[in-house]
Amino acid sequence: MWRRVARLSSLIRSSKASLSNQIQPANGLQILEAFSTEIQKSAKGRNHHRKKPPFITFVLGGPGSGKGTQCLKIVETFGFTHLSAGDLLRKEISSNSENGAMILETIREGNIVPSELTVKLIQREVESSENDKFLIDGFPRTEENRQTYERVVGAEPNIVLFFDCPEEEMVKRVLSRNQGRIDDNIDTVKKRLEVFNALNRPVINYYSGKGKLYKIPAVGTEDEIFTRVRKIFTSLEVLSMLSPQFSIPIGVILFTLTNLLRR
Numbered sequence: 001m002w003r004r005v006a007r008l009s010s011l012i013r014s015s016k017a018s019l020s021n022q023i024q025p026a027n028g029l030q031i032l033e034a035f036s037t038e039i040q041k042s043a044k045g046r047n048h049h050r051k052k053p054p055f056i057t058f059v060l061g062g063p064g065s066g067k068g069t070q071c072l073k074i075v076e077t078f079g080f081t082h083l084s085a086g087d088l089l090r091k092e093i094s095s096n097s098e099n100g101a102m103i104l105e106t107i108r109e110g111n112i113v114p115s116e117l118t119v120k121l122i123q124r125e126v127e128s129s130e131n132d133k134f135l136i137d138g139f140p141r142t143e144e145n146r147q148t149y150e151r152v153v154g155a156e157p158n159i160v161l162f163f164d165c166p167e168e169e170m171v172k173r174v175l176s177r178n179q180g181r182i183d184d185n186i187d188t189v190k191k192r193l194e195v196f197n198a199l200n201r202p203v204i205n206y207y208s209g210k211g212k213l214y215k216i217p218a219v220g221t222e223d224e225i226f227t228r229v230r231k232i233f234t235s236l237e238v239l240s241m242l243s244p245q246f247s248i249p250i251g252v253i254l255f256t257l258t259n260l261l262r263r
């Protein structure tokens with residue numbers, strides 16, 4: 001254990017050294033990012049073929065809150081695979097699958113597609129991917145969606161992001177999106193907001209109660225919002241890389257990181 005702590009300290013020293021030629025003093029996030037880079041360098045060349053469940057992030061928020069936009073940035077920066085439940089359903093429509101007509105009508109009305117179908121589409125994508133970290137965007141929409149996912153997959157998500165955006169702003173964004181979506185009109189948007197408030201908020205509250213929810217204020221420029229998101233994933237990346245690599249108790253890791261950030 002102490003040898004591992006010594007190695008952790010040595011990584012911290014390398015991270016600080018890599019920042020020492022900066023003109024400005026490094027801030028907490030920069031230190032954490034340098035630390036994350038050092039850990040990744042130190043992990044190269046080791047054998048990490050452990051079989052473990054994928055890291056699942058549910059991405060929630062009302063229509064137009066910016067889920068898809070932020071997911072693209074997370075993919076670019078942190079290497080996640082982005083699975084938008086809405087996109088998977090739209091793909092079913094355009095591939096003329098047997099459920100296509102039913103899905104089209106459901107989306108047009110702003111209602112929710114049966115859980116089994118959506119879970120099957122998500123599960124198929126996760127299982128056929130070689131990646132081990134996923135953003136599941138726009139799912140679960142209802143408590144029934146959530147329970148079906150957890151029953152079929154046999155696991156809960158690791159974390160849940162909630163993009164918290166005022167309704168007025170969401171409506172403005174959806175109506176100026178211009179991507180030809182059949183549900184981007186004022187009547188369907190009103191219905192989607194009703195469905196969001198009645199059925200999706202309980203899911204958000206459920207994960208909040210479980211301590212898995214990260215609520216992100218979703219007003220501001222895309223980059224301002226991503227700065228908030230980046231902090232979350234940078235911290236998680238450091239923790240997730242440290243924990244299996246060093247087998248150090250999480251308390252020791254948190255203590256070390258807290259001290260690192262204070263200096």
Ligand SMILES: Nc1ncnc2c1ncn2[C@@H]1O[C@H](COP(=O)(O)OP(=O)(O)OP(=O)(O)O)[C@@H](O)[C@H]1O
Nearest residue numbers: 062063064065066067068069173174177220221222
């Ligand atoms: N911070 C922002 N400020 C202004 N416009 C934004 C911002 N983020 C995203 N947008 C724009 O708002 C629209 C909706 O964004 P996006 O598609 O990411 O939302 P969403 O949460 O995925 O919506 P939906 O649930 O309807 O799929 C897009 O046209 C996008 O370019």
Ligand SMILES: O=c1ccn([C@@H]2O[C@H](COP(=O)(O)O)[C@@H](O)[C@H]2O)c(=O)[nH]1
Nearest residue numbers: 085086106107110111112113118138139
């Ligand atoms: O899990 C889901 C996700 C989506 N839907 C339906 O699709 C539309 C559009 O979803 P976006 O996330 O906005 O792209 C949504 O309004 C639902 O009708 C679903 O049924 N289940």
Ligand SMILES: [Mg+2]
Nearest residue numbers: 067068084086
């Ligand atoms: Mg979207």
